[in-house]
Amino acid sequence: MNQMKFNAGFLQKPERQSPVAILLILFRFAITILKQAWPVLLILFLRPSSFKGDSWTIWVAGFGALSTIASIIAYFKFYYFVEEDELIIEKGLFQKTRLNIPFDRIQTINFRQNPIHRFFNVVSLEIDTAGSKGKEFSITALEKDKAEAIRTFLISQKVDSDTDDPEVNTTVIPDKKLLHLSTIDLIKVGVGQNHLRGLGIIIGGVFAMLEVIESSEKGMMKRIQSIFHEGQELNQPLFIFYATVALILFLLISSFFMTFLKYYNLQFLRTSKGFKVIAGLLSRREQSANMEKIQMIRWTTNPLKKIFSMYDLRLLQASSSRVSRKQAFYIPGIYNHQLSAVREAYFPQEQLIDFESHGISKRIIFKRILLFAIIPMIPGFFFFNVYNSGFIAFVWWLWLPFIIWTSILYQRNWRYHISAEGIRTTKGIFGRSHTLLKWYKIQGVQKQQSIFQARRGFTDLQFFTAAGTITIPYFEEEKAHALMDFALYKVESAREAWM
């Protein structure tokens, strides 16, 4: 934190990263190739006849040698240094790339470690700037001390360019631990995960495999079909029952597995600048969020998590691209009192002052029924025999009541709460998602209405921030105008730095 530590020459000379980077780049090559080629490789292994001759060993050796050379070149051609008030990264052999990162554009600096990183005690440094061009910068491997020094340096430089009053920042408050996920909490988080996500992956994987197998190897398809036939001969209902049980078990186990891998020993800290999270079993990730960079906070719960009165918390920060799940500052399994502390830090007094609460129009129920039930169901009348009994017909006829029910819940649960300083929205059908936004974080307001909405005097209102958008659907037009004017007034009269 102390700026005196950095003499004038810090990072002025171009420097290379740690040599471990060669290994890591090579590792990344291998992963990329495996990801692209796994169906082909699978077929090769399933069909040993194609291994005739040693040609494949030559291929593997050739690929290996080429990737190694490429990794070494990438390492030697990668430099980083500081020039005036920018961090510069230069890389590339034939196509030279020079990336300039102005200090005052830096939004977040994160560390990431996979097992290789941890073995060599290096970290990968990732810098996010909130530019519209969607660029992110990363240095693959840096000795840990060095990475810490660079981070401290960049943050201190940024503080310099932001304020004239460095004394404010010299008082170092020690990190305070807000949350440490115990093993029991971790199990609860595992139970409360969205297990259907795993199902999607399985279905996707099976389809991808079937496609490859079918296109390349007719015999394989036949073999699989014969397995299914055997299954049918056995006892169809029993077979389906076992298959379902196996699937559910698999989903549960895979959720647990992923949870342990990602969130093992998770520590959520309040630092002098904002928040920090460290987590992971094999790959440790360390992310920090500076208080002023946090645009919105969102906490969600689902019926399973509700049993344990747990929430998932997201600190939404300004970022260049739409923040993927991987990058988002995400804390699973936070309890109410810890959540309160975070809310209080982002929005002092939020839980004490009165918010005026509003619902949205019932019209949205009809829109959802039309959009999600009636229109998608129309093909059923023409192409499928939905009048006969059968599984598809059963699902088809149940769809409409299901959508009506969920749409009613959706409308009933959608609430927005307004106060002079910020807005809080609550939505969800079975679970709940709460988002808290301070007015001055907004950077654009949009009113949008379809002609149908316009005729009835409704509109959707969108608040854009550097970390995403809040949309309030089916808003009475007059209220929307008032709120739009008010939000703009709050932004335009705001003096605080919003990011």
Add this chain to the structure above:
Amino acid sequence: MIFENNQIQIDQLPQVETVDYYLLDASYLRVSYIGNAIFFAFLLIGPLVSIVIIDDQNLAFLKILLPSLWFILMLFSFWVTSKGFKLKGYALREKDILYRQGILFRSTTAIPFNRVQHCEIKEGPIERFFGLKTLEVYTAGGQSSDLSIPGLRGEAAQQLKTFIVKNTSEDESDEV
């Protein structure tokens, strides 16, 4: 500090709804028509190919369906373009820029100057022929809140940009 306290204040706030909008330059309508025409010329390939290659009697209905679908879509698109042109417009206020557009989906977007990151003037090939420019206003983060105002005369675009940049930087100099 509850919402009702501000109710009176809200009535006195500057209202987005009462602003007069400038329409886009008249020749932008022609730019849109040409863009539309080119798009539908490409889209015509589908129906034409279907007429040539479909032999199957059972699929013969496609020979009529696809071209007529193309025709209806084209008419619709030109209608939306001509109607929508008059609804497109922009307005400058002291502290923000407003852009309004859309016929099937009407939208009004407001970007406060103190949240603008930078501005760019762009021109496409058809626009260039008519001497028109597009002003792009960028904010931080994703693309969702970026504003793009097409159909501006060269000087108008430049003036707009200068005005926005001036107000953006003025605001920043206040803060420091």
